Amino acid sequence: MNEKRNLMVERLKEIFDTDDITDKHTSFYHFGGWKQSKRKQEFIKRAKQIAESRGIPIYLRDREDIGVPLGQRFYEPLYISSTDTLCERDDLQLINNSAIQQMGDDIKRSVIMGLDLAHRILRERLGKEVTPETINHYMEVVNHTVPGGVVAQEHMAEVNPELTKDSYAKILTGDGELKDSLDQRFVIDVDRLFPEESAGRINDEIGSKIFQVTRVPTLAVRIADGGIVHRWASQQTVLAFIAAYSVGGGAPLADFAFAGKHAQVITLGNTTWPRRARAPNEFGGIPYGYIGDICQADRVSDSLTYIMESIALGGILYDLIWWGGYMGGGVGPVNGTASIYTNEVLDEFCRYMDEWIQHKYGGYATVKPDANIIKEISQESVCHVLDEYDNYPVLLEEHWGGGIRLNVISTVASVATGLATGNSLASLLAGHYVYSHLVKEAMGRNAWGGGDAVDLVSVPDLVSTFPDGALVPELRGPNIFSSMVAHSAFPIGGITASHVARGHPWILSPIVKAAFSDPNLIFDFRYVRKEIAKGAKREFHFAGDRDILKPGGSG
């Protein structure tokens, strides 16, 4: 293969401040400890002020008698892949990065409701006309009610719109004629937002159906869980129907509520299983296939970049927020997740495998997904990445834990298998094979205790016909027993790659794909990593701010 610019190598040289990244020797213990970190200096200064004002200590990093003495080795910063943003590890912590939070919030606060049943109730049961004009009027009303405006009863409390200005509802339809006749402020215009061919296929699939995409306020999902979302949306939607179409009586209201809460509602996440019980629209219940649909990078970039952006999105959503936050609790797995979207590492490895596939098989989705092919691609992925860890000891140092490395290597194998075969099941098998056997027998070390247990059972489970084991890969997610932390990147990468290989304009749902192309979302899902970089630099404008409620606040 041609000698090309290796951005990963350039990044490693820069972050470790050395020209020779092949040397396995260095020096330790003389870098000034935690004082190497500007962030930690800032934290300590602030902690002292807080401790003084509240009378209870907080964050004692400068105390030598508490825990590990940080900074005994060189404290390297991180580049966020595809950007020029250099940041500290602390900047990628969930609580410290507002873009990561908003990414989750924008997904969690979204719900999609079919309007066709409600329109049928209006027409057939109540004898009302439904025309583009009435829909436009309804959309005005619903954009009053969803953010917290009252329409039916007097003397009800209303919400300060400054607090819910990120909340609104829009229309989505594949019917071009209807779309053109609607008030464009309320339309998610697939034709304008997607490349022509993708737009045509998405419109064809949605057809004449009409969907309302509702974003409840960020503050709503900060005071409650994802279970509030479809209920909030439905209640305010029912009220909007009542007001917009002058409807009275209990039975029609019940019908609207049934339509909005149950019959034609698309929540992004299902309720999770009892041991991990959470409401609908929490991240653990979101199927893997939706991640590539929520990610919008395919509208603006090449295939590999789209796959990388999807992996970053899903890896953060599932590993950092769901597993690290909801399930594990605490400060969580920043490093494992960061490994898939920092320092161009995953990008470089996947580029290598992309070329290898082109050379070996002649293109995407060109080879039959049998066991030998999965084995062949997995082996090449593992051997190449392990060679690179051998060649660059700083890379091994950067990926200092087995879970971090496995997250990367399994994803490379899964993406490569997906691209070569166009088969999502094969891509998942490759990821589990890497996790369960291939790396372990090379290095004599794997991930953490029991970390590969899910992989050992997942190979037979994936192809099993037992309903509790097997599931279409796109419909799987972390809400199954054979999933755990640092196991999210490879299914997302593999599934997304499989559909990219086949030229599909969406992964699981054209409706979800179109719903997240909405330019009014706070988080820009076209540029996942750039948005996270903004969060790291504290340049991201997030929603859910309550500053107007502070003493002296105005709004």
Place this chain on the structure above:
Amino acid sequence: MSFNYPGNDRVASRRSTILNPKTEFRKIREIPDEELVLLLGHREPGSGYRAIHPPLDDLKLQDDPILKMVPPTPGAQHGDAIEFLQFTDSVYHSPLVPVFRSRLYSVRYRGVDHVTYSGRQLMEARARDLEKHAKELLETELFDPARSALRGITVHGSSMRLDENGLMFDARRRYVFKEGEVWYVKDQMAHPLDKPVSLGPPASEEMLIKNSIVYRKDTVKYREARELLDHLGMIFKRCLYGGFNPEREQE
């Protein structure tokens, strides 16, 4: 019982040796019992073992066929408390590495529980059993003071580059390199020791590589471990076909 690890290369051969429970590992250092107790940090030298129940001989036990089939270990017989021992192993050719520690413990030691991580390996056992196993693990060729380390807490370091003397990084600085030897100045929980304990000189790089059980560019390239890769592929295929159609796979 012998065990043949797949392949004929030197890594595979060394793995077979490691996993053979009859292998007598070469003793290369002597650690007095008192110093071993200091390093482990579970009790004061000369003090008795912490007990969690009376000796089994003093107890009236229910009739249990398992008791007849599995004789208790000395630690269990005496009612010792369960203590722990943890090693961190450098990727740069520690003589043992976590997965193979686990396999070695499983075929060699009775009455131990262990957890395998990527850089470290935790063993839990009755105190006197644990000390017996620790002695073998620390005094023989299974331990190199530069690339293997006792770490009960803050285990990070297995994948770090090495220091100027070839020692593995330790944020707690439990050991120092002095006059050609590695001296522990803290126990495995990083509590300072009153008296440093020497674990001797590190092995040469050549010796470490020669005895390495890791497939790497400076031992045997993983790509060249064809028999092993075929064997793993066979396991993968059987799991795959077995999941798809168990009855047919059994045929």
